[in-house]
Structures are given as structure tokens and as C-alpha cells.
Amino acid sequence: MAETFDPGGEVALADPLSEVDPTDIDMLDVDVLEELFEYSGGSASFDGFAVMCAALDAAEQAEFAVNRAMAAHLDAVREALAIAARNPGLYLRANAAAGSDAAELAVRAAAAELSMRLHVPAGTIRTRAHEATVLQERLPSVWARFADGAAPYVDARVAVDTVAGFDPGDARLAEADVAFAAVIGTVSTSRLRQRARAIGAKLEREHLEARHTRAYAQRRVVVEHVDDGMAWVSVYTSSVEAARLWSRLDATARRDVGVAGDVRTLDQLRAGAAVAWLAGDGTPTAARAEVIVTIPLLSLAGAGSEPATLDGVGPVDLATARRLFADAPAFLRLAVDPITAAPLALDRSHYRPTNAQRVWLALTHGRCSRPGCDRLAATADIDHVLDWAAGGVTNDENLAPTCRGDHRLKHATRFIIEKPRNGTTTWRSPTGRSYTQIPPF
Numbered sequence: 001m002a003e004t005f006d007p008g009g010e011v012a013l014a015d016p017l018s019e020v021d022p023t024d025i026d027m028l029d030v031d032v033l034e035e036l037f038e039y040s041g042g043s044a045s046f047d048g049f050a051v052m053c054a055a056l057d058a059a060e061q062a063e064f065a066v067n068r069a070m071a072a073h074l075d076a077v078r079e080a081l082a083i084a085a086r087n088p089g090l091y092l093r094a095n096a097a098a099g100s101d102a103a104e105l106a107v108r109a110a111a112a113e114l115s116m117r118l119h120v121p122a123g124t125i126r127t128r129a130h131e132a133t134v135l136q137e138r139l140p141s142v143w144a145r146f147a148d149g150a151a152p153y154v155d156a157r158v159a160v161d162t163v164a165g166f167d168p169g170d171a172r173l174a175e176a177d178v179a180f181a182a183v184i185g186t187v188s189t190s191r192l193r194q195r196a197r198a199i200g201a202k203l204e205r206e207h208l209e210a211r212h213t214r215a216y217a218q219r220r221v222v223v224e225h226v227d228d229g230m231a232w233v234s235v236y237t238s239s240v241e242a243a244r245l246w247s248r249l250d251a252t253a254r255r256d257v258g259v260a261g262d263v264r265t266l267d268q269l270r271a272g273a274a275v276a277w278l279a280g281d282g283t284p285t286a287a288r289a290e291v292i293v294t295i296p297l298l299s300l301a302g303a304g305s306e307p308a309t310l311d312g313v314g315p316v317d318l319a320t321a322r323r324l325f326a327d328a329p330a331f332l333r334l335a336v337d338p339i340t341a342a343p344l345a346l347d348r349s350h351y352r353p354t355n356a357q358r359v360w361l362a363l364t365h366g367r368c369s370r371p372g373c374d375r376l377a378a379t380a381d382i383d384h385v386l387d388w389a390a391g392g393v394t395n396d397e398n399l400a401p402t403c404r405g406d407h408r409l410k411h412a413t414r415f416i417i418e419k420p421r422n423g424t425t426t427w428r429s430p431t432g433r434s435y436t437q438i439p440p441f
Contacts, residue, residue, distance in 0.1 A: 064149030071147040071156075077114060077125055078132035084110035091430055096412035109413045112406065115372035116427060116435035122373065122405075134160045138173045141181035151185035155192050159184065162196045165214050172203045212238070233278070249273055353382045353394055361401050364439050369400035369425040370409075371435040377401035383410065385419045400425050 084090060088102035091109035096102060108122070111129075115122040135143035135156060142159045145151040159180045166173050179199045184192060216238055224232040235245070253269035256262065264272065280286040353361075362377040369377075380401035386392030400419055402410060410417055416428040425437045 063152075066149075067146060067152050068149040070153040071143070071149075074128050074132035074135075074153075075147075078129040078136075080114060081107050081110050081126070081129045091413045091415075093412060093414055105409070105412050108405065109409055109415070112370065112372070112409055112415075113429050113431065113433070113435075116370070116429075117372075117433070119372055131157060131160050134163065137168060138163055138166065139177045139180065141177045142184055145181055145184055152189075154189050155184050158189065158192050158196050162200045166203075176203055233274075351388055351394060353399055357394075357396060357399065358382055360396060361399055364396075364423060365401050365425075365437075366439060367401075367437075368403040368406055369419075369437055370402060370406040370427060371425070371437040373403060373406055375403040380404070381407045383407050385417050385425075387411075397421060 084106040085103040088097045088106035091106050091113075092102060096105055099105070107126070111122040111125040114120075114125045118125070135146065139159055142151070142156060146153070146156045159176075162180075163173060163176050166176075176199055180196075183195055187195070219235075219237045222232075222234045222236070224234070226232060235242070237245075249270045250266075252273045253266045256269055256273075257264075257266060262269075276282075361382060362380075365377040367373060367377055368375045368380050369383075378401075380403045382399050383402040384392040384394070385398050385400050388394070392398050397419065400417075409415065414430040418426045418428070420426075423439050425439075426434055427437075428434045
């Protein structure tokens with residue numbers, strides 16, 4: 001066993017792996033394992049120690065493989081979108097390929113196809129292509145660490161976000177690249193974020209106000225639906241405004257805790273106050289947005305147990321659904337009998353869908369009819385699958401909710417859209433692949 005000199009006057013054993021790069025370990029040979037086993041001083045058997053080392057090594061190697069694969073994925077996404085931009089005719093019809101925005105439309109089409117292949121939003125695809133470009137062109141050392149598997153994707157994204165305000169060629173990018181490459185993959189993501197804030201502040205110490213202004217321009221509210229009929233509502237805003245929001249929520253909750261036998265916790269009171277304020281409960285401007293809750297008639301009458309459905313989200317418990325159906329004027333109260341519901345159809349003398357058809361299509365599709373798109377059907381355009389000009393009729397079998405962006409893609413690209421009688425919607429790509437969206441009903 002190797003020894004090192006301890007300034008305290010004692011001899012200390014050195015870690016046999018202290019100078020070994022974990023990315024180079026395939027399998028530890030028996031001699032090394034025996035040395036490690038002796039060094040560990042544990043009471044377990046040698047065989048158990050060897051199996052544990054192998055499992056730990058396998059977990060580490062798999063993580064490095066995941067990182068390398070994600071870097072390769074980002075690079076391939078970037079290349080696919082770049083090819084589409086250089087060759088708009090791969091996706092676009094002749095008239096669209098001659099337009100001034102042909103490259104952008106082609107990129108959107110390629111992103112839409114990858115969205116359908118990978119079952120992720122098209123916006124995510126474009127974000128990943130952008131991240132690959134930033135890493136390769138502005139943070140090459142960070143990209144090398146990522147591509148080698150030493151740094152995870154989430155950490156690479158932290159670096160990308162930090163240099164978001166820098167123009168290509170800015171001399172400060174080299175400094176940021178060196179600073180990030182020195183720590184990325186060696187600390188936790190939370191520690192890296194702390195370091196990133198320090199790096200960003202140092203690089204833009206004379207431009208912190210401009211940096212905050214850019215970030216503040218991106219403020220937004222995001223709703224994420226999760227399990228058990230719940231959802232997260234996130235507000236991305238300034239730290240000062242967030243502190244004000246939290247202070248008022250907390251003060252209100254502490255004022256009301258325990259009042260008149262109220263058994264709600266502080267967290268529950270804060271959440272309730274936030275919802276009431278945002279929805280405007282008890283005010284002239286209370287929320288009146290139309291939300292569709294579908295309740296089977298037997299369940300509504302108490303004779304069935306089939307769950308209700310919140311449009312674009314999924315099942316909700318019947319107690320909540322009955323309360324919404326009875327009491328909430330801001331909700332569209334719609335009882336559906338799937339046995340007797342008649343198809344909604346119009347003849348060729350009518351081009352525009354009726355409001356009843358719009359509601360029906362929003363219910364039966366839930367989301368935009370392009371596979372991979374998660375935009376709500378209730379806010380989408382109602383599109384003729386077979387164009388009206390080509391003889392398409394205005395009935396539910398030839399109509400599909402398509403978000404505004406995908407509606408334009410449908411008419412500008414060479415995607416072929418089909419809607420069989422089973423209610424599914426299929427997009428066939430010019431590359432030869434088909435993608436099918438299965439509606440919730």
C-alpha cells in the first residue's frame with residue numbers, strides 16, 4: 001500500500017484511485033480490487049466488495065454514456081435543422097420554397113418532424129439545436145467536457161443560459177468558457193448554478209442592469225399539469241417581485257391560520273390565497289375563461305363511476321367535477337352521452353365550422369392534431385384536413401384542431417395529413433415517415 005507523509009507526524013494511506021480518471025475505468029483487475037479491499041477496512045466479504053465496486057463502476061459508466069449520447073443528440077438536432085435551412089425544398093411546396101421566409105419555414109418543418117419522432121414539443125427541439133450551436137461556437141471547452149461524457153446536459157444548459165446575453169465573438173466568452181470548463185462535471189448542479197451567477201456577474205459587472213433587463217423581458221407564467229388532478233403554476237419574474245409576492249402570501253396565511261377553526265396549514269393557506277388572487281375571486285374581474293369539463297351523464301346523476309375530464313388536461317375526480325358543473329359560471333357546463341351523441345356535420349354550402357363543432361373537436365382531440373404538439377385544441381384553428389378548395393366538407397370527420405403555427409406548416413409544406421374514421425390524425429412526412437396522433441376519446 002502506498003504511503004504519504006502527514007504533516008501531523010503520522011503516516012497516512014493514499015487512496016489507490018486518487019489519480020485514476022473514472023472515465024477510463026472499464027473493469028478493476030483482481031490485484032487492484034484486493035488493494036482496495038484492504039484499504040477499505042470493511043468487514044464485508046471480498047466477493048461482496050467486488051460486486052459492489054462493479055455496480056458502482058457500471059452506474060458511473062452508464063452516466064457518462066448518457067451524457068455522450070445527449071451531446072450527440074443535440075449535435076444531430078442542430079445539423080438536421082441546419083440542413084433544412086440550407087435546403088428548404090426538402091419540406092416546402094414550390095410556392096413556399098420561393099418565399100423570403102423559406103429557410104425559417106423549413107426549419108420549423110424539420111423541428112415539427114423531430115417533435116413527432118421524439119414526442120417532445122417542437123420548441124424543445126429548436127432549443128436543443130440552439131444549445132448545441134452556443135456550446136460549439138461560444139463555449140468549446142464546455143462542449144468538449146459534455147461530448148466526452150464528463151458533464152451532464154443539465155449542467156451544459158446552465159453554462160448556455162449564463163452566456164445568453166453575449167454576442168458571438170465577444171472576448172468575454174473565452175473567459176466564461178475557461179471558468180465553466182474548470183468546474184463543470186465536478187460539482188453538483190446547484191453548486192454550478194451558484195458558480196454561474198458569480199461568473200455572469202464578474203463578466204458583466206458593468207452591464208448587470210442590462211442583463212437583468214434582458215432576463216426580465218422573458219418573464220412569464222407556466223402551468224404544468226401533474227398527477228392526482230394537481231398542477232404547478234410557476235411565475236418567472238424578478239427576485240424583488242417574487243419577494244413581495246411571498247411576503248404578502250405569507251402574511252395573509254399567518255393572519256388567517258386557526259381562524260374560526262380553520263385547520264388548513266400555512267402552506268395550504270398560502271396556496272389558497274394565491275389561487276384566489278389570481279382568479280380574482282369575489283371581484284368584478286373574476287376569471288371567466290371558458291374551461292370545458294366533460295361529465296358522463298350516469299356519473300353526474302350518481303349512478304356511475306366513470307371519471308370526468310378537464311379539457312386538455314385529463315381526468316378529474318367526480319366530486320370536483322359535480323361542483324364545477326353546478327356552481328362555476330366560468331366553466332362551460334357540458335354533459336355528454338357517448339351513446340346518443342350525433343355526429344356534427346354540414347354540407348358543402350358551409351365553410352366555417354359552427355361553435356358546436358369547435359367545442360366537439362376540442363373535446364374529442366384535446367390537443368393540436370399534429371402528433372407531438374401539446375397546444376390546447378380549444379385555442380387552435382379548426383382546419384379542413386382535405387382543403388375546402390379541394391372539395392373538403394365541413395364535418396367532424398374532415399375537421400381537426402390545428403394550432404396556428406402547425407396550420408401554416410400544413411399548407412406550406414409537403415406533409416400529407418390524413419384523418420381516418422377512427423378519429424386519429426396522421427401526418428406523413430416528405431422523408432417517408434408517418435406519425436399518428438391518437439385522440440383522448
